[in-house]
Amino acid sequence: MHAQIVLFDGFDPLDVVAPFEVLVAGSDAVGGELEVELVSAEGPRTVVSGSRGLTLQATARLDPAKPGYVIVPGAAGPIEGDPDEGVETIPVLLARFGETEAVPLIRRAFEEPDVTVATVCGGSLALAMAGLLEGRHANTHHLGVDVLEATGAIPVRARVVDDGDLVTAGGVTSGLDLALHLLDRSYGPRVAIAVEELFAYERRGTVWTDTGREPKPT
Structure with missing residues (x-):
């Protein structure tokens, strides 16, 4: 199984590093069965984040046919500003993502029965603005x-929303909870708890799924 974390120009580093660390620890716990890698739509390259020029290295091109998870982070930068004055706001960075080759690749990933697309923070906005999440819970x-x-x-409004082949998470730190849920989903609670203990972190919130009874209005 593979976990491909997609880098793009302006990505948020914590959206990437938090699930990367958790999934690598999970891979160690299952004897390396989970291959975790940083990828980009363009292939191997140095990718500049939106946080003070911090860079990470994509080591491969995103492959939408690899079974497992494709994880899309959000962007880092100012919330407000004038793009005409060269201010690269988070909305601008996320919209720009929609103009890259990543979008058709992720659309293909959604068509693969053995692939689940996951997002952290603004990653779901990037996919939504590209027209990939219409009618989906996120x-x-x-x-x-x-x-x-x-x-x-x-x-x-749940910290992690599991909509089958789409799993999304809320704010930046929810990348930890997202990755732990993916480990639980694929390998079970013993592996997830072992990683929680390693990181001295307990998952927060209820994972929402489209099941169960509707609560009565209050």
């Missing part, structure tokens, strides 16, 4: 929920 950073809804997605 979450994002709380500042972007209105945008998520405007694109046709169905916002769910």
Whole structure:
């Protein structure tokens, strides 16, 4: 099984590093069965984040046919500013993602029965603005929920939302919870708890799925 974390120009480093660390620890716990790698739509390259020029190295091109997970982070940068004055805001960076080769590759990933697409924070907004989440249950950073809804997605205010072949998480630190849920989903709670203990971190919130009874209105 593979976990491909997609880098793009302006990505948020914590959205990448948090799930990377958790998934690598999970891979160690299952004898290396999970291959975790940083990829980009363009192939191996140095990718500049949106945080003070910090860079990470993509070691391969995103392969939408590899069974496992394709994980899309959000972007880092100012929330407000004039793009005409060269201010690369988070909305600008996420919209630019939609113009890259990553979008058709992720669309192909959704067509693969053995692939689940996952997002952290604004990663779901990037996919939603590219037209990939219409009619899907999803979450994002709380500042972007209105945008998520405007694109046709169905916002769910849960830290992790599991909609089958789409798993999304809320704000930046929820990348930890997302990755632990993916480990639990693929390898079971013993592996997930072992990684929680290693990191001295317990998952937060209830993982939402489209199951169970509807609560009565209050």
